[in-house]
Amino acid sequence: MTRPSGLLARLNDRSGLDELWRLLPEARLVGGSVRDLMRGVPVHDLDLATPDYPEDVQKILRAGGVKVIPTGLAHGTVTAVIRGTPYEITTLRRDEETDGRHAVVAWTENWEEDAARRDFTINAMSLDRNDVLYDYFHGVEDLAAHRVRFVGEAGRRIEEDALRALRFFRFDARYGDGAPDAEACQAISQRLTLIDTLSAERVASEFLRILTGPRVVQTVTAMKDVGLLARFLPAPNVLSLQRLLACQAPADAILRLFALCHAEWDDLAERLKLSNADRDRLRLFGQNVPDLFPDMTDDDLRRARFQQPLPVLLERSWLRQAHVLGEPDHGWTVLRQRLERESQPVFPLGGNDAKDAGLVPGPAMGKWLKAGQAWWMQQGCLPDRAACLAYLSSVSEKTET
Template sequence: MTLLDQLPQRSGLDRLWRFLPEARLVGGSVRDLLLGGQQVHDLDLATPEPPHEVQAVLARAGIKTIPTGLAHGTITALIDQVPYEITTLRRDVTTNGRHAEVAWTTNWQEDAARRDFTINALFCDRWGVIHDFFGGQRDLAARHVRFVGEAGRRIEEDALRILRFFRFDARFGSDRPDLAAMTAIRSHAGMIGGLSAERLASEMVRILTGPHLARCLAHMEAADVLDRVVASPRTRRLVRGLKLGAPEDGVLRLGLLSDAPDLAQRLRLSGKQAQRLSLMRGPYLSDETDILSPQCDDDALRRQLALEEHQTLLDRSWLLQTQDDESLPEDWDALRTRLIGMKRPIFPLAGRDAVKAGLGPGPEVGLVLAELQDWWRARGCLPDREACLAELKNRLPLSPQG
C-alpha cells in the first residue's frame, strides 16, 4: 500500500502517468495526502518535459489539453471532465516582487527551490515515493510553516507570500511561528501596499477560514500585517465570534473583523460579497418594532424573513451576538436554529389581484397593497392568499376614490 492508495479515484492520474511516467504530483496534493488524504482536491503535476512536448504527447494519447499558462509552462489536461494542471519544471531567471521570468529545467531540486514553503515543495512519483529536498515532511509533522531558503528573498520575489504564510499558518501553524519568517515579514510588511486589492482579498478570505485563525490573527498583528490589509480591525470581536462557534465562512468573518464602510471597495470584493457585507451591517431594524434578538418570537422572525434573506439574518445574528455581552450563547444558537427551520414568507397578492377585485389601475393599487402587506406582517405573515383576498375586499370601499 502506498500514499496514493488514499485517493478515492486515480484512474485519470494513472492514465497521465502512462504517457508522462516521469511526472510527479506536487505541492498541496502531496501535503494533504501526507495529512491523511481527506482534503485532497486539485491533483497538480510537475514534469521535466517542456510544455509543447507535453501537449504533443497527450494529443497523441487522445487526451484533451488546454494551454492555461504556456508562458509559465502550464497546460491543463481534461480526463472525464476532471482537470489536471501539468507544469514543466522551472527555475527563476528574474523576479520583480509580483511575477517571475522563468526558464525550463530538468532539475527537480531547482524547481523545489523556487517554491514558497517547505510543506509545498514536496513531490510524489507514480510509485508513491516522496521526494523532499528541504525538510517539508518534518515541518509538516511539526506544524511548522517555513519558507524555502532565505525568507526575505522569497518575499522580495513575490510580496503575496506574506499573506500566503499566514494562510498556511491559519491552517497548519502552531503557537510559535517560524522566527525567520516573522522577522522577514515584519521588515517587508510595507510591500503589501504594492499588491493588488484582488490578490489581497483572495488570500485574506482564505486566511479567515483557517481552523487556527485566532492564533494566526495574533501573529499577523505581531508582524504589523493585519491593519495593512483591513483598516482598524476589530480583532477581539472576531475572536469572540470564533470562541462562540462562528462558521468557517470567510465573508462572515471579514464582516466580524471590520466595520470599515469602504472595506468592499478597498479589497475590491465581488458584487455579491460586497452586498452581503452591506446587508449584514444593517439596518438592524427590519421594522419599527422588531429587532433581531434571541427574544424574538416566531411572528417577529417571520416578519424579518419577509424582508431579508435567511443568510442576511444569520450573518446579522453573529454580528449582534459578538457585540452583546449579556445574552447567553445558547440563546443565539436557538435563534439561528429557528431561523434555518423557517420557510421564507412571501406576500401572496400582487397588483393584478387588486385590479381583479375592482380597484382601478393606477398608483392607488400600490398604496392599498402596501397597507395590506403591513396588515399581513402585523399578523406574523401567517394569513394565506384567501385571507388576504378577503381583507382586500373589506378595504376597497375605504380606499380613496380616483
C-alpha cells in the same frame, strides 16, 4: 534527500497517474498532492512537474490519446484530462525576473532549481513513479514538526511574490502549531510596503481563505502584530471575532469579516474590491434591520421572515448574538430553530387587486398596496386577502392620491 516512501499506496485510484507516467516517465507528483499524501488526508488534485518542454508534453500526450488543454503555456502548464479527471502538468522552471507580482520564467531540467522557487518547504517535495520521495529543503521534518518555513531566504521569497506574506499565515494556520516562524515574521514586517503593490482582488481572495481556516483568531492576531493586517484593515475588532467564534457560528468568511470590520465595512469592501454579492451581505449585516432577539413574539418572527430571506436572518442572528452576549446560547439556538420552522409569509394583495378596486398603475396604486402591507405586517402577517381588502375599504385609502 531521497527515500522510498510508500506514499503511492495511499491513492485510491492511480490508474490515470500510471497512464501519464507511461507517457511521461520523468514526471513527478509535486506540491500539495505530496504534502497531503504524507499527512494521510484525501488528495483532490494530482499536480505533476516534468523536465519536458510544454510543447513536447502536448505532443506526447496527444499522441498517446490523452486530451490536453493548454491552460497556461506562458508558465509551462498544460492540463491532461483522463476519464474526466484533470491533471495539471508544469515544466520545471526557474525565475529569471520577479517584481513582487509577476515572474518571468525559463525552463530547466534541474529538479532542485524548480523546488527552490516554491514558497514553503512542505510544498517543495516531489514523488516519482517508483515511489521515491525527493525533499531538498527538509519539508519532511517541517511537516512532522508542524512548522511552516519559506524555502531559502524568507525575504527573497516575499520579494518574488508579495502575496506569499499572506499565504504564509494561511498555511501556518492550517499546518503550523504554536508561534509562527520568527524569520518569516521578521521578513514580512520589513517588506510591508510590497503588499500595496498587489491587486485588491488577490489580497481579498487570500484573506477570505484565511478567515475560513483554523486558528483564525491566532492567525489574525499574528498578522496584526507584524503590521500586515493594517495594510488593508487598519482597525480590526479581534474581540468581536472572538465573540462570534465563541457562539460557534458557521465558518463563513464574510460573516467573520464583518465581525472584524463592522465599523468600517463599506470602506473595506471598496478597498478589497469585493464582489457585489459580498458587499450586499455586508450592507445587510450593517443595517441590523429587522432587529433580532431571543424572545421575539410569533408576530415579530413572521415580520422578520417577510422582510428578509431566511439565510440572511440566520447569519444576522449569529452577529447579533455575538454583539449582545458573546455567549454560546441564551435562547439564540431556539430562535434560529423557530425562524427555520416558520414558513415564508406572502402579502396576499397584488396589482390585480388594486385594479379591481378601481386604481390604475401609478403612485395611487403603490400607495394603496403599501398601506395594506403596513397594516398586514402590524397584524403579524396573518390577515388573508379578504381581511386586507376590508381594511383598505374601511380607511378609504383607494381614494387618496
